[in-house]
Amino acid sequence: MNDAMPKWADIVLIPLINLALALFVSGLVVALIGKNPFEALYILVNGSVGSAYGWGYTLFYATNFIFTGLSVAVAFHARLFNIGGEGQAALGGLGVALVALSIDWPHWALALPAAVIGGMIFGALWAAVPAYLQVRRGSHIVITTIMFNYIAAALMVYLLANVLKVPGSASPETARFIEGARLPNAADILPWVGFSRSTPLNVSFLVAVLACIGVYFLIWRTRLGYEIRAFGHSEPAALYAGISPVRITMLAMLISGGLSGLMAINAVMGEAERLVLDPVQGAGFVGIAVALMGRSHPLGVFIAALLFGALYQGGAELTFEMNGMTREMILVIQALVILFTGALDNMVRSPVERMFLSRRRQPEAPLPTTPLQPGGHPDDAKIEP
């Protein structure tokens, strides 16, 4: 019940407490392996937002996570758990690379929209198969999307090692994209900010912001969004209202896969400027944490993605500056964020709710004469595929 506490507590206070808990436990892990957690935190913060260089990377990572976070969030609204962002983004990379390599693009402004379409279509198609198997064959979408991640990884190795690599070269990657298919980076667009020329931050960030706005309209303003949310809340009610579960599952997964695929314009077109092995680097999985923390709302996803962007950049600095620290520390923090915001949410929520309830005993809404729905909060149900 949202009514037990004010809205700000629900969307700001509780995620913050969850995050603090996750960071605290991460600090314990750092201390446990014999490092100073405060020093680690300092390096992390300084490395991510302490310089224009740091910001360049932080926002670059955040761009990836906005796309994958939105991807998971859209599926959540339809009560689908898409763990396949990793594979969908990899395939999106294939789509983007094919677009970039197929034509002599005169200017990036033409290449970008085409690459957006290419990335989305390939990502969407990779999500379409598990979605179709769920609606037609009853396969569990969680397991099939995970399997599709493994299959995508093998497929990409095969394509890069045998089909797409530059003839004569040993490295499994495509040729570098031509000038007209490279995205301008932040140093070109905003020279006065002081981003270095090597910063990977590029115009894709703006595409990501547009995607946030687009998803907001999709979910809360369009008829499709109305139907997606209705289906996510109650499948029997959707049937009663003439909303087809097959159609909604397919569309939600196509959109979700498309958003994951979009990530590739940032990673493939914006940074590497060629298709390399595993351009996704776990960003598909980070999307789960981002969507959970952002409560599946585009604004929340945007903020959570910034946070994880900082975490990734700061984490990278950490491995440089702290001996014996590995990148996987980020994975630990990510896992703890998912755990506290996603699975242990009630642990924080119940005491906070009780606190607010005892503060104002007088309920604003009139007493219902029939009982309300049992325990938990609506978000619990929303994300049960």
Next chain:
Amino acid sequence: MDETLAIELRGISKAFGPVQANKDISIQVKRGTIHGIIGENGAGKSTLMSILYGFYRADSGEVFIGGKKTEIPDSQAAIDAGIGMVFQHFKLVENFTVLENVILGAEDGRLLKPSLAKARKLLKKLADDYEMDVDPDAIIEDLGVGQQQRVEILKALYREADILILDEPTGVLTPAEADHLFRILKGLRDEGKTIILITHKLREIMEITDTVSVMRRGEMTATVKTAETSPEQLAELMVGRKVLLRVDKTPATPGAVVLEVENLRVVDDRNVERLRGIDLTIRAGEVLGIAGVSGNGQSELLEILGGYAKGTGVIRVNGQQIDITGSASDARTRRARGIAHVPEDRQREGLIMDYRAWENIGFGYHDDPKFNSGLLMHNSALKTDCVDKMERFDVRPPDPNLAAKNFSGGNQQKIVLAREIERNPDLLLIGQPTRGVDIGAIEFIHQQIVALRDQGKAILLVSVELDEIMALSDRIAVMFDGRIMGERLPSETNQGELGLLMAGITEDAA
């Protein structure tokens, strides 16, 4: 210490969040009696008894069993104190056998074999003693509800319960089955067991109980000897004011045929035929009531007419045949044909409980051009529409921004009704219009249904409440096991005759 009291509750209070379900309730139940507890939906009867059974914990108050103060923190403690409970929604493991369900939690040792053998013997004896014949090896989901209820009673008796609580036990029974149940209960009482019967049906209270307690809005308003009271007095105690138990209506003036159904069949996903060839006709300006014990195909009838079950047969609306098998058969196309539907379960189907009232007011009609421009929804149009409907249907509180789950049952039903009626349909399907609805709202809803009929709409009313069917219908069809057993005029029939039909007994057989 009073030895003649089986149960005494003192000052029991229980709140669920902001809802006070029980307020300072005290009650005494004499040993060897049948004690009725009556009250409207949501009056707190089930909560009180669930506390006694250890299913919920009271916030405050004391429980005395056999004159001794007893703590009941969980159901095990209640069972140890000799209490058994038959819940309204049975607590049975559907794919276990009867025997397994009976011993669950009351096994004799770590291994099942000896427990099962012992239970089989005891079950046989209990079944003989109380004429409750149940096959111990049957799987629960293959049994009818009446049989399942017996398993629940046997479970309690197997645990040697002295006090048996039954929560709305007749809701799922035919009148004949209910009579049989009452015979069993009287037999148990005569043996010295104490029975507590929770119900909202005045007739049952008058028929079987020795004493009756009345609850209203979480409070105990009175406890009286059944012989010294009347249904009218109890009704007034339940509601707190005089109630109109009859619906005023003029005779129907049926017009052209709106709905024709021929040989309609539905097979469910477990391959059980739920509708076995239904034929019916409804004309404009009349109410066809479908009576029957729940689970005899009424839900499937509503679902296929409403567009979300598939089947075979013919459905014609205003003379035009409707596709009921193809891919184009869904609730959307039904609405386009002028069929509106107030579903049986408004919380699961009729409303999205987390949607605000204004979002719900367009639910199912959200692709109406009034509410969207193809791509975007017109949220402001929905809100205006919602404010308007809330006023005309007296929805309280009239706040379009409140989520559906925060309205009372009656007001939720008014939102659904407002949405469906206001579309000016040719045919209105209504399932259980007053289930979980307070008496004040019942009157309003009944009046709306009659008014709609008088405007010349065809109405299909499905209800398990015979009183409601009798009061509202112009013709009554009785369903049993997926078939229509017969059609009667309300003026020319009575509850006894309908009850026989509900049990599947026709004149020819009788």
Next chain:
Amino acid sequence: MDFLGVIQLLDSSLRLATPLLLACLAGLFSERAGIFDIGLEGKMLASAFFSAAVASYTGSVWIGLMAGIGASLVLAAIHGVASITFRGNQLISGVAINFLASGLTVVIGEAWFSLGGRTPQLEGAARFQEITLPFANAVRDVPYLGPIYADFLSGHSILVYVALALVPITWWVLFRTRFGLRLRAVGENPAAVDTAGVSVVGLRYAAVMICGVLTGIAGAYLATALSAGFVKEMSAGRGFIALAALIFAKWRPWYALGATLLFGLLEALGNRFQSLDLFGIPIPTQFMQALPYILTVVILAGFVGRAIPPRAGGEPYVKER
């Protein structure tokens, strides 16, 4: 392929099926009690790391096994707290546990051994050795039956036989004991168990902990019997494949044996035929590597039919009102 080739293939199928079987039975206990567990993968991985790390420190594989089980139990307890006590989303909890294991094994591994996430190579008593069944050498020359006994059934580590023995034990516990009856009931209708006076929470924790022990053995087997040490991400999706096998097996112990043997055979085939010509067309190695995952999808989509999972599966128990 000759007869001995077939025997070798079967032998390696059994080896590869063992961790799947253990994880599948682990999932069976958990899901029969109504708790979905996609964290099998993570628990296996954590156990693999800790068993290898501790075995390499102490030189004793048995202490390593205990450590592995311990690590798996800790993660199982987290899953229990999240999904039983705080009624959180079981899928999300499982995902978190998988990431936690992926991260922690490497972070701690690097801190302890500085080998890029690996543990040192295990040797001697720090590894489970192969056991030769009685008379294996004596009967080897008996045609057909001899090699089947000596080369297929004999010569596995003790954990393989433990896994096989667990199949009838699981069946017996589930269908012949009071605990099994209650466990199955709590996965079908927890309210029935609650009103019968039995603790839903207690039963579900018991199931989740049994699941932790079995996945712990599975993980230890990976690192100390199948391989000789821990390698980053060595569980390689086996936890998920075990779940697919569980669905394929319709949550039944004997079927689980069949399903995991099938998946073991598929993996063995993939290993044996790294490069394969099919009617003159070379099959890429990547395809053979992806084969278990592809077949998992195919089997889930095509051959499961109508599997009915435990009805209360995935739903936290809230007393209805």
